Amino acid sequence: MDWMYLLIVLVKAVVVVALVMAVAGYAVVGERKIASWVQERPGPNRTTVPILGSIPVVGWWLRRMGFFQLWADGAKFFFKEEPTPAHVNKLYFLVAPVVAFVPAMAALSAVPFGQYVGSDGVAVPLAITNFDVGMLFVMAVSGISVFGIIMAGWASNSKYPYFSSIRASAQLISYELTIGLALLPVFMWTGGTLDLFSIVREQGGVVGGGVFGLPKWFICIMPVSALLYLVALFAESNRLPFDMAESETDLVGGFHTEYGAFKFGLFFVGEYAHMTLAAILFSVIFLGGWSIPFVSMDAMPVGLLGAVVSVGVVFVKTVILMSFIMLVRWTLPRFRYDQVMDLGWKILLPLAVVNLAVYAVILALVEG
C-alpha cells in the first residue's frame, strides 16, 4: 500500500460521503416540498441568499423550490444551544448519535454506484471497495444503527424516549428477518455471489421475448421478494407508516426528545442517510442498478462517459424511489403497534419463507 493508493481511496471516501450527505440533506427539503404538494400548499419558498438569490430567473425559481432552505436549516443546527441535561447518562448520551449516524455511512463503502469500463474491456465497480461479501457487510453494518436508538432512549433517563427506543428496537429486529429471507432467492439465483457488483451485472438484458419482454431485473424475476424487501425497508428506516419510534402523538418526539443542536441533527441526518442507503440498495438489487431497460450490459458506453451514464442511471432510480417513499409517508396514516408486529411476524415472515421455498423449487426445475 503506497501513498498514492491511500490518497485515491481517501478521495473516493470523501466524495461518496459528501454526495450522500448532500442527497440526504436535500431529501429533507424534497420531503417538505412533496408534503406541501400532497397537502396543496406552497411549502418552503421564502429562504434566499444574497448573491445566488438575485440571479434573474434561476434565483427566483431556486427560492420558490426551497433550494436554500437546507443551508439555513443546517446552519441553524450549529448555532442552537447544545444542552446535555443533568439527568442523563453522559457517556452513552454522547455516543448514541454517533452510533446512529456512522453505520449508514460505513455501509455505503460496499455499494457500487456505477461501473467504469476501461480500454481493456474489464468492468470495474465505482465503489469504495469491491469485496465478495458486500451484501452481508451492508446488512450487518446497517443493523448496528439500532444500538444508537437503544442507547439514546436508555441514556436519556426519560420515560418517552425509553418507550420509543424499546418499541423501535423490537420493530427493527422483527423486520430484519424479512430482509434476510427476501434477499436469499436473489443470491440463489445469481449462483452464490454475495457481491453487489455481480448482482447488478446479472441484471442486464431481457427476460421473456417479443412484446412480453421485460428487463431482466430482479423486480421482474421475483416480484414478491421485491415487495417484501420494499416493505421491510420502510420499517428498517423508521419511515411512516412504520414510524413507531417517533409517533409524535403518543411519545412526544421519540428517542431523541432530550437531544438538541447537532446531536439531534445527527439522528436526523442518519435517518435520511439510512433512507438514501435503502433506496440505493433497492435500485441496485431489484431495479437493475445502472442497467437501462432493453440495453445489454455490453452495449453500455465505455470510458468516462460510461461511468457518468451509469452513475446517472443509479441516481435517477434512487431519486424516483425516494420520492415514492416520501409520497407513501404523506398518503398513509401510521399503523398501530400491534398491527406493525402482526404484519412483520404473521404476514411478511411466512410469505418470505414460502417465497424462498417456491424459488428453490423453480431453480431445481430449471437446473434439473
Next chain:
Amino acid sequence: MIQQAATTPETFGPVLLQIVLAIAIAVGLILLSNLLGQRVAKRSSFSHTPYECGLPMTGNPHPRFGVKFFLTAMLFILFDIEVVFLFPMATVYRALLAAGIPILAPVLFFLAVLGVGLIYEIRKGALKWEGR
C-alpha cells in the same frame, strides 16, 4: 469481463478508512455545534428535568415494559440464526444442483422446520399483542 471481487487487506482497508471518516465527521459536527452553540446566561433548573410536555416528571424514568418485547427479541435470535444458516445454502445451491446433488429436499425440509416453528409460536400466542 468484470473485475473479480476479492478479500484482501487492500479491499478491507478502505472500509476502515470510511468508518474513521464517518466517525470524524460525526464527532466534528458535535464539537462544532458545541463550540458555536448559543450560550444561555442562566439556565433554569427545569432545563435539567426530563421533558414530559411541561409537567413535572412522575414515577420512574425506566418503568417496566411488556414481556412481549423480550419474547420478540428471543424469537428474533432463533429465527435470525436460521436465516444465517440459510445463507451458505443459498451460495452453493445452484452449484450443487448443476452437479446433480439432490439438495432440494433437504432445503424444503429445513424451511418446513422453520415454518412449523413459526406456526407453533403464532398458535401459542407468543406474538399476540392485543389483550393479554
